Amino acid sequence: MDLNRSDSFTFDVAMEFLKNNLGAVLYVDGDADTYRALSRKSFFTEFVDETGSYHDLIQKLWFHFNNSSDKVVEDYHVFIPTAGKFIGKYSKRVNIIFNDVTHTIQMTIYPIKESSTYLFILDELDGSQYIDETLTNKKVDTIQNTFLFSMYIDIVRDTTSSISITEISDEVMNQQIKYSDWRKKIVNMIWPEDQPLFLKRTDPEYLKKNIAPGKTSSFDCLMMNLNGRYIWVKLIFSRAETDNPEDYRFVYMVQDINETTVVLMSTLKKYEDLALKDSLTEVYNHGRMETEISNALEKHKKCRKNIAIMILDIDYFKQVNDKFGHAVGDTTLKEFAHIIKEFCKDHNAVTGRWGGEEFVAVFYDSSQSEAEDMANELRKKVEDFLFTAVEHITCSIGITMLKPDDTINTAFERMDSALYWAKSSGRNYVRVIC
Numbered sequence: 030m031d032l033n034r035s036d037s038f039t040f041d042v043a044m045e046f047l048k049n050n051l052g053a054v055l056y057v058d059g060d061a062d063t064y065r066a067l068s069r070k071s072f073f074t075e076f077v078d079e080t081g082s083y084h085d086l087i088q089k090l091w092f093h094f095n096n097s098s099d100k101v102v103e104d105y106h107v108f109i110p111t112a113g114k115f116i117g118k119y120s121k122r123v124n125i126i127f128n129d130v131t132h133t134i135q136m137t138i139y140p141i142k143e144s145s146t147y148l149f150i151l152d153e154l155d156g157s158q159y160i161d162e163t164l165t166n167k168k169v170d171t172i173q174n175t176f177l178f179s180m181y182i183d184i185v186r187d188t189t190s191s192i193s194i195t196e197i198s199d200e201v202m203n204q205q206i207k208y209s210d211w212r213k214k215i216v217n218m219i220w221p222e223d224q225p226l227f228l229k230r231t232d233p234e235y236l237k238k239n240i241a242p243g244k245t246s247s248f249d250c251l252m253m254n255l256n257g258r259y260i261w262v263k264l265i266f267s268r269a270e271t272d273n274p275e276d277y278r279f280v281y282m283v284q285d286i287n288e289t290t291v292v293l294m295s296t297l298k299k300y301e302d303l304a305l306k307d308s309l310t311e312v313y314n315h316g317r318m319e320t321e322i323s324n325a326l327e328k329h330k331k332c333r334k335n336i337a338i339m340i341l342d343i344d345y346f347k348q349v350n351d352k353f354g355h356a357v358g359d360t361t362l363k364e365f366a367h368i369i370k371e372f373c374k375d376h377n378a379v380t381g382r383w384g385g386e387e388f389v390a391v392f393y394d395s396s397q398s399e400a401e402d403m404a405n406e407l408r409k410k411v412e413d414f415l416f417t418a419v420e421h422i423t424c425s426i427g428i429t430m431l432k433p434d435d436t437i438n439t440a441f442e443r444m445d446s447a448l449y450w451a452k453s454s455g456r457n458y459v460r461v462i463c
Contacts, residue, residue: 052134052152057083059113059145073151076127087113090136091123094196094255098126101197102257107214111206115140115147119203122154138203177254177262177283182208184233184277196255208233220251220259227264236266237277243270249286260287309359310366313381318389321379322437325391329431337392337400338440339428340448341369341407344456346386349419357418362386364416365424372407389444397461400428404459412457423457430463 053073057064062083069077077086087109092101119138124131132153139148180192189211192204212231219227229235230248240246245267251259263286269278305317313321325336343349343365350358366380369388373380380390392400404426411424427448431440443462451460 050152051150053077053149055086055149055151057086057147057149059083059147064149071153072127072130072132073153076125076132077151083113084109090125090134091121091197091202095198096124096126096131099256101255102253104218104253104257105255107217108204108206111210112202112204114145114205115203116205121198121200121203123198175285177285179280179282180204182279182281184208184236184279185275187233194255218253220253223250223252226250230264230266233277236268236279240266240268240279242268242274242276244268249290252283254285260285261290262286307366307382310363310382312366312370312388313379315381315383318379318381318383318391319437321381321391322389322440325393326431326435326437326440328393329435330433333433334394335396335399336431337395337397337428338431338444339390339392339400339404339426340383340444341388341390341424341426342448342452343386344423344425344452346422349422353418360417361419361422364414365411365422368410368414369407372403372410376403397428397430397463400430401459401461404428408457408459425451425456426459427451428459428461430461432463 048068050070051068052071053069054067055064055077056067064081064083064086066077066079069079076089088100088106092106092109092112093099094101115138117140121136121138123134123136125134126132135152135154137150139150140146141148177196178192178194181190182188183190187207187209189204189206189208192202193200194202212228216224216227226248227250230246245265247263247265249261249263252262252264254260263284265280265282265284267280267282269276269280271278305313307314322338325338328334329336343361346358346361349361362382365386366382366388369380369390372378373390373392376392377394378390378392380388383389392403395403408424408426411422414421416422425448427444427446427450429440429443429447447460447462450462451458454460
């Protein structure tokens with residue numbers, strides 16, 4: 030039979046042609062979570078089993094990254110059941126990497142009557158059929174690649190539609206899911222500390238009350254991406270602008286802002302350190318330590334836990350500057366601060382430079398005897414340390430325990446008096462006044 034002659038090309042001939050040329054035809058029973066291959070050709074004989082789980086088939090076909098064989102992290106598989114429900118004819122193009130070869134598949138799905146059974150028709154496209162489209166998509170991607178997800182929401186009808194996940198496919202995905210159900214599932218992908226904010230800002234009543242027609246609202250949070258890694262994203266809600274005030278339809282988008290946010294936070298941290306740390310010794314400065322003592326007082330009043338504060342002063346530091354010069358004096362201060370800082374790391378404590386050669390430390394969960402023992406241990410570390418140029422120096426330490434009725438001034442006065450007592454005792458001493 031000459032297939033090029035139109036008068037000989039009948040419907041039966043067309044069906045026979047499709048039977049011999051289609052990549053795969055599958056019968057799917059969604060309720061039973063099964064599928065059965067009616068025909069398979071070319072690479073589909075290896076890619077699709079003769080029978081199997083419908084859930085696994087959906088995952089294999091499009092729950093993987095676009096142009097990659099890497100699977101979407103397990104947490105997002107909760108959406109597979111809703112992705113496998115179809116209420117009408119559906120067509121989608123997917124890229125499959127199998128045995129290191131990329132296959133572009135045209136997938137067409139026909140629901141059978143009104144049951145959860147479907148006919149899947151899968152066919153591989155030739156490169157010439159989609160090369161122009163691929164090049165066009167790459168141009169678009171340069172503009173839209175920061176938007177990871179988008180969908181259309183109707184709050185009144187509690188529906189979602191036009192779901193697009195750019196990391197999986199350039200096309201709109203099939204996803205039969207209510208907005209309320211989507212919120213319950215996706216909240217588990219939000220960083221635990223950000224979940225209350227997410228639930229508040231995505232609540233239907235909040236959206237109705239706070240976003241006027243034509244207006245947009247957004248907020249930033251940490252969200253698990255398809256690789257299973259938490260990244261910074263901007264969640265955006267834009268309400269449709271219509272003449273009906275009871276029209277509550279929104280476009281929802283997830284924008285990847287991780288790179289810019291990490292850079293911004295790093296920059297802010299840098300300037301925070303400049304504002305809170307002593308430029309010479311790189312420990313906290315006087316103002317930051319006042320805040321630390323103030324916070325420690327509040328904590329002590331609420332929790333009644335033991336908190337000790339101590340002041341450390343280098344003995345005869347003026348002689349260091351007079352004999353060796355201020356450059357050596359600065360080096361000595363930096364080395365002295367480093368000893369205290371490293372000691373505090375292991376003892377639940379915070380330290381900073383109070384001024385000149387004086388340093389203050391706050392020790393949490395330390396009794397009076399424990400604080401005194403730690404102060405003597407620290408004093409001995411200073412005494413034994415070999416400093417640059419000056420070799421050996423000593424320090425005197427004054428300690429006090431915080432009281433419920435203390436202020437910063439009353440606590441500091443006792444600590445300073447304890448230091449004066451240590452100095453008067455001959456220096457290189459620890460003294461406590463409570």
